[in-house]
Amino acid sequence: MNALVLPNRRIEEWKYTDLHNAVDAEAVSSAPTAAWAIARAQGDLDIDDLPKQVPFGPHGLMAGLAASLAKAGPSIRVRKGEKASLELDLTESGNGRVLIVVEEGASLTLIERQVVDGFINIAAEIEIGKNARVSHLRLVPRGDAVRVADYAVIVAAGGTYRAHLADFGGKLSRTELHMVLEGEGAEAHLSGVSILDGVHADVTTEMNHAVGNTRSTQLFKYVASGAGRGIYQGKVAVAEGANGSDSRQSAKGLLLEDRAEIDLKPELEILADDVKCAHGAAVGDLDAESLFYLRSRGIPEAEARTLLMRAFIGDAVDQIESEALRDTVWQAVDKGLEAMS
Amino acid sequence: MLEIKNLHAAVDGKEILKGLTLSVGAGEVHAIMGPNGSGKSTLSYVLAGRAGYDVTSGSILYKGEDLAAMSPDERAAKGVFLAMQYPVEIPGVTTLTFLKTALNAQRRARGEKEVDAVGVLRLVREKAAAMKVSEEMLKRALNVGFSGGEKKRLEILQMALFQPALAILDETDSGLDIDALKLVAEGVNTLRAPDRAMLVITHYQRLLNYIVPDRVHVLAKGRIVAEGGKELALKLEAQGYEQIIKDAA
Numbered sequence: 001m002n003a004l005v006l007p008n009r010r011i012e013e014w015k016y017t018d019l020h021n022a023v024d025a026e027a028v029s030s031a032p033t034a035a036w037a038i039a040r041a042q043g044d045l046d047i048d049d050l051p052k053q054v055p056f057g058p059h060g061l062m063a064g065l066a067a068s069l070a071k072a073g074p075s076i077r078v079r080k081g082e083k084a085s086l087e088l089d090l091t092e093s094g095n096g097r098v099l100i101v102v103e104e105g106a107s108l109t110l111i112e113r114q115v116v117d118g119f120i121n122i123a124a125e126i127e128i129g130k131n132a133r134v135s136h137l138r139l140v141p142r143g144d145a146v147r148v149a150d151y152a153v154i155v156a157a158g159g160t161y162r163a164h165l166a167d168f169g170g171k172l173s174r175t176e177l178h179m180v181l182e183g184e185g186a187e188a189h190l191s192g193v194s195i196l197d198g199v200h201a202d203v204t205t206e207m208n209h210a211v212g213n214t215r216s217t218q219l220f221k222y223v224a225s226g227a228g229r230g231i232y233q234g235k236v237a238v239a240e241g242a243n244g245s246d247s248r249q250s251a252k253g254l255l256l257e258d259r260a261e262i263d264l265k266p267e268l269e270i271l272a273d274d275v276k277c278a279h280g281a282a283v284g285d286l287d288a289e290s291l292f293y294l295r296s297r298g299i300p301e302a303e304a305r306t307l308l309m310r311a312f313i314g315d316a317v318d319q320i321e322s323e324a325l326r327d328t329v330w331q332a333v334d335k336g337l338e339a340m341s
Numbered sequence: 342m343l344e345i346k347n348l349h350a351a352v353d354g355k356e357i358l359k360g361l362t363l364s365v366g367a368g369e370v371h372a373i374m375g376p377n378g379s380g381k382s383t384l385s386y387v388l389a390g391r392a393g394y395d396v397t398s399g400s401i402l403y404k405g406e407d408l409a410a411m412s413p414d415e416r417a418a419k420g421v422f423l424a425m426q427y428p429v430e431i432p433g434v435t436t437l438t439f440l441k442t443a444l445n446a447q448r449r450a451r452g453e454k455e456v457d458a459v460g461v462l463r464l465v466r467e468k469a470a471a472m473k474v475s476e477e478m479l480k481r482a483l484n485v486g487f488s489g490g491e492k493k494r495l496e497i498l499q500m501a502l503f504q505p506a507l508a509i510l511d512e513t514d515s516g517l518d519i520d521a522l523k524l525v526a527e528g529v530n531t532l533r534a535p536d537r538a539m540l541v542i543t544h545y546q547r548l549l550n551y552i553v554p555d556r557v558h559v560l561a562k563g564r565i566v567a568e569g570g571k572e573l574a575l576k577l578e579a580q581g582y583e584q585i586i587k588d589a590a
Contacts, residue, residue, distance in 0.1 A: 293428070296390070296414075307439075
């Protein structure tokens with residue numbers, strides 16, 4: 001039997017996230033099957049075990065292992081025109097598999113929490129039907145886990161996928177989102193915040209505008225202190241003939257200490273003629289002038305820094321449509337900032 | 342209220358203030374005038390405690406306490422306020438949130454009870470009307486997209502809200518048209534009080550037509566070179582800095 005070699009920094013897509021260094025190959029292949037608990041389910045949805053044949057969308061390097069090693073997993077379906085919300089808590093680590101299908105005209109609000117540590121490797125399929133909508137919040141508290149979560153999301157004509165990744169890091173934390181905007185009018189809006197106090201978080205996205213008149217936005221914010229490390233790798237690909245595609249991509253980082261590191265790598269690959277694409281990335285420190293202005297008004301240093309960090313993160317959190325979910329993320333952010341100061 | 346004695350201060354290691362002595366009593370309004378590069382802004386930043394503006398010798402006593410030993414936020418809580426020449430734009434923090442946070446931080450530091458959101462809004466509205474600061478401005482991010490005049494009006498609104506014992510106005514007239522200047526001056530004049538001192542730092546005499554000072558000091562090359570009553574400002578306007586500085590030498 002060939003020895004399993006895990007992705008490492010010699011592989012371009014894993015340059016900043018060395019899984020090989022973080023976990024033994026043996027621990028990966030012998031890991032149990034991950035399990036979820038349904039914390040809350042509302043509306044009309046079917047929850048079953050995975051079918052015999054699970055589709056396998058465009059994924060990254062680790063998803064194949066998860067798919068072949070996971071013995072079971074939840075399969076969630078929202079039928080045509082129905083509305084549902086679901087809160088899924090990952091309760092047992094290991095290799096995991098999830099299938100989510102939201103049929104034509106249906107909508108799903110999905111809140112996913114990863115509260116366990118250990119080794120986690122999840123491959124998830126999300127299929128969004130015509131004119132269907134999915135709002136996805138992925139909440140990962142700070143921990144010691146080594147985790148990879150790889151989503152393949154396929155959006156049909158007129159469908160919308162919104163995802164917010166609030167990842168407060170782990171020993172290694174990698175989220176991959178492989179998006180295919182497959183039908184005209186399909187949209188994807190990705191955002192995320194990471195407060196990384198000595199921990200690691202990597203968001204790697206691939207946004208495929210397969211057909212024209214599709215829209216995508218991405219807005220990610222990172223704050224890193226201690227030996228914290230934040231990574232954003234985002235590739236936007238506009239296929240030949242996908243005219244009228246509109247894509248925006250922005251990632252920004254705030255480095256609070258010299259030891260911290262933030263790597264931002266937006267990429268564009270455009271094969272169509274008539275498209276609107278904008279991307280940007282910037283890393284900086286808290287603005288000294290702003291800090292002085294706030295302090296000169298009586299705001300103590302720690303409070304002024306927190307205020308400026310919240311301001312920095314704010315527009316990414318504002319991408320979340322639901323006020324309740326925004327509040328949930330703000331609470332997590334405030335906890336993260338408080339722990340850091 | 343404020344006693345500055347033989348103050349030497351350096352910015353990034355370069356000496357800018359070279360033996361400045363100045364005394365401002367409660368209830369008084371003093372003007373500091375000087376040409377570009379004389380050290381006016383350095384003085385205002387030294388008084389507010391900006392990092393990189395270091396006192397190398399001499400002393401600054403505020404109500405008998407060593408001001409230089411305090412952090413910028415301590416100074417503010419104890420009643421020192423600097424209306425800045427270039428108020429900073431802070432995206433992501435609404436003006437109202439900022440005012441509430443600052444007011445309550447000062448109150449907390451003084452051991453006073455914090456004011457709730459409704460109370461802050463009432464206080465701010467009361468002051469905002471006089472300074473023609475609209476509700477819409479209060480909802481916008483702090484100073485972001487504000488015109489020069491709007492920024493200065495917001496500085497004076499803060500002064501009215503915080504009720505400082507010592508207010509330093511750094512080039513408050515710069516970038517203002519005559520109507521905005523009158524409005525700002527009126528705002529400042531309403532705040533003149535027997536228990537409050539003001540230091541008006543300006544290049545031009547124009548502002549002093551509206552905020553009439555008790556004393557005028559001329560700053561040149563980091564020192565006060567001439568002093569007098571309000572008529573000194575007029576003399577400066579007529580003769581220019583060069584002549585006055587030469588006469589003083």
